[in-house]
Amino acid sequence: MRARSAAARKRVRRQLFSEPFHHQQVDLHVFDFADDGRIVFLGESYPGEIFSGKGTIGDMPVDCIEPASQLMFHLGYDHDENDLHDVLLLCQKYGFDVPEEYLE
Template identity: 45%
Template sequence: MRAADVLALHHACSRSGLTVWIDGGWCVDALLGEQTRPHHDLDIAVHRRDADRVREILTDLGYLASPTPDDTPWNFVLAKGPDASVDLHVFEHDADGAVSYGIAYPVESLTGTGTIDGERVDCIAARWMYTFKTAYPPAAKDLHDVRALAAKFGFPLPDVYR
């Protein structure tokens, strides 16, 4: 998944008046302000009211449904070849800001901004990206991401990441 692919989706959504928040490894790199490792996919957070339109935009960009047994209405993948896929994480909050549907993104987690190839993007806030990345046993890419976030933002490095 190239930076140009990420930005093409971000631009298409912005032109349609939609906000998507970059999540996962691309979020880490956006927060760091530079691409630090290869990415085979893009994770995005999408409000429930916008999910169908974002799916249409992805289809227009050449992405097709790529069903897996783990798919849910709030978490599914569209792919364009083996190294370009988008994992949609759909959420909704109630009037009080509590998660009422889908992926548990606290409202304050959707306040981050970063840059990809010098362009500003909305993303998961750094503190929350760090929290999400340290909530499960790390793969090699997670070791890299958490160490980079800790170094840039001064977060404590858990022992398992040392």
């Protein structure tokens, strides 16, 4: 999620902690944008195009990582029940095949 201004960031925070959302979990990851437009997360660099997704938090529109890349980021590590939940929702909503490592 990238809010475009301080006012937009305040609206997102207000939305996250207001009814009915304050009892739900939102998975946020903080990353940087490199000068060339790439995304840097935990020392790894990714193409900026992955941040072309659109979503909402409540009624607030937000930019986010597009669905295929969200699925890709769930691969290659020991996943837990939350990861399985996220992957199954992504696959169901966007018509992706469930990755082999989640079928084991």
